[in-house]
Amino acid sequence: MELPKNYSFKDAEAKWQKAWEDLGVYRFDAKTKQPVYSCDTPPPTVSGKMHMGHAMAYSQADFIMRFHRMKGEHPFYPFGFDDNGLATERFVEKKCGVKGSRMPRPDFVKLCLRETVEAEKQLKQSWQGIGISCDWNLQYRTIDDWSMKTSQRSLLDLHKKGRLERKEAPLVICPQCQTVIAQVEMKDKELESFLNYIEVEAENGEKLQFATTRPEVLPACVGFSVNPEDQRYKHLIGKKVKIPLIDRWVPVKGDEETLPEYGTGAVYYCSYGGTDCIDWLTKHPDVKPVLVMDVSGRYNERAGKYKGMTSKEARQAVLEDLKAIGALKKQQPIKHAVNVHERCETEVEYVATKQWFIRYLDLKEKFLEAGAKLNWHPAHMKVRYDNWVKGLKWDWCVSRQRFFGVPFPIWYCAKCGEAVFADETELPVDPTASQPKAGQRCGKCRGTEFVGEKDVMDTWATSSLTPQIALKWREDEKFFGRMFPMSLRANGHDIITFWLFNTVVKSLLHEGKLPWKDVMINGYVTDPYGEKMSKSKGNVVEPNVVVERFGADALRYWAASCSLGEDLPYQEKDLVTGQKLVTKLWNAAKFCLTHLDKLEGGKPEKLAPLDAWLMGKLNQAVEAATRGFEAYEFHKPKMAADHFFWKEFCDNYLEMVKDRLYNAQAYPAEDVQSARWTLYTALLTILKLFAPLLPHVTEEIYSLYFAGKEKAESIHVSAWPEPFQEFADEKAVQAGDLAVLVVAAVRQFKSSKSLSLGAEVKRLSIDARERRLLEPLARDIQAAARAKELAFEKPAEPLQVADGLAIGVNV
């Protein structure tokens, strides 16, 4: 058997990606008798291209899935696309030159659907291009009818469980752009500002001051706080103070959080000046908010003379008015961080609106317990989850004032405003385009006219259901029962607090258990200097380009080079390393196969000493690789396979066994048979160890030779190697290691004399004390050293090989 001279990764990778798909190598079979190993991977958003971070993270998850497949488990490995939400709207608006807010929603939604289908095709190609072994028949989209149905079903279920509520909540708006903005559209900005000291009068006539950076919200002031321990003010707690300009009396509360040393130690609260104000109002429910700002970003009639102004205008006006009456006592310049709208850099405003919430703050303890039951890889990532849960202050707001998303299955009674929920049989439903089913009446006033909820759900409300979406939740109960919880979630460390946490929440609320057993958390990809890749820095490298130049196997090899959870800089040299390995594998296989035609018979009873050494080393590599993959530490299998293949197998074994293969007639038949069997077994095992990392080149070699001999049609469904316990022979390993040292010493000698490695040695002397150990390997050593004679004797000019062992080389 002769392999072609060169391996073309371009041809082979394209060929195998297609063949795997055609042959259904990765197809999930619901009737399988094998234990199922399932994986919940992130659905990438369709609004972008695949980037190196994706390439790394999905490769890392794929290593694990490929390992489990070979271990004899049956993978359930679906792939999804996340295509609802703000990012997609932006993407479509930009691409088509439209504005979602300026066109009829059904038209916009239709447009988004069309564009995302197109984008998904390209993304699918990118993911296939790096050799992901998911089953594309299990593909889902977070906006398709099934996902929508699942998401709406989840909402109805939460309603039934009393977890859904509609309540007043602050919404972030940009007063400049006059629009509602999302968390992700905000950024931090260090701002030069003034801390304004304003005087108020207490009930008892006492004058005191508070300090604020936001005097403009004064018309909305409803409360006042001091620290309960603060001797200056504690006697005022429970009394009232009069806010100037609006002459409103507001209550003074005692709050631990009010720091005596900041400003004057007194603070005012407005509805709403910021999240702290909202918190304060939540803590003091007896105080009613006075909402002075509308969604337009302008003050309304409740702001009195400031009506119609924006914050910026009001700040000016309020300060002037305060100055005029002498209430502005001091202005102290300070720097502080504020949230601004990323596009126009305007400070954001908070206005109160009705929103849908999933009530879950009471379950913090449960969430912490759940987090503790998950198997985190790496373990320290759990802390991020814990800190997030402990820091939660809000229920989960799931409504968004957007267009392209999963609609709420909710109408409101046109008469009394009472919410009416869709029936589960109607799902998926768009309440803006349909009515509740016939005969439905308002539960409160018996009204028969309804208005559909216009808001759509937050994208996390749906993507937090990926296990339910993939596993046909409430559609195929038997299947779901068997498959849930899933085995593994692969997740980036940046979205532990969103995607991972939200998925845990939904799963606990719906099913009362965790969605998966294990989680593996991946890191980021940075540029060669450790900086995050971003368009604005111009340091973005595209995986498609990398695959084109170096091959998917090389890309994956790079992705395996860091430990799980670590950030990895993209360096071209690392891709070259992978490419070299692929070439080396090809060449080594080419050599082996020319000698395997004559392989006859099965496993020998006893191995030749050198072969026993190699098998001992092979066993170690197999054990290390298996342990590594089982612990999600894919870089360990990589190192084990690398080391065995490159050092032990190529550099030493092949060089030492060559003579036995080329001059077979000069050796006993059983030694030759031993060599051929070892060669076959070691090569096959090497291919298998590398198969999860380098699926293409290993499959190519396997298919050209081993597929015909072994039972599996693809290396990826062949059995993961087990150590050959019957050949575990410590003495042989020890002897082989020593023989390798002797050969290395001869090489070193030749190198130091500027001799070719092929140069003949007249006589090689090995210290007689090692005769017992090395004599069985004498012929192999002699052949590798190209020595005409080999003798166990005291060397004339000794070269130190190891402690206690010296050799002499006579050329």
Add this chain to the structure above:
RNA sequence: GGGCGCGUGGUCUAUCGGUAUGACGUCGCCUUCACACGGCGGAGGUAGUCGGUUCAAUUCCGGCCGCGCCCACCA
């Protein structure tokens, strides 16, 4: 400001109680038979910094410095 992580030869990285792994680069040598997309050999690090625990620390603990990520409108 809070949390988490990281800081190892020129560059990236493994190890994580007994002076350190590998890759790339670099220098020298080697081309008849798997591979010059190669082989062999050499040089190069006292593991950010200070201090503590220990017979022994890169590895454990604490301070500091630097970097990254997540969170947070201390009015």
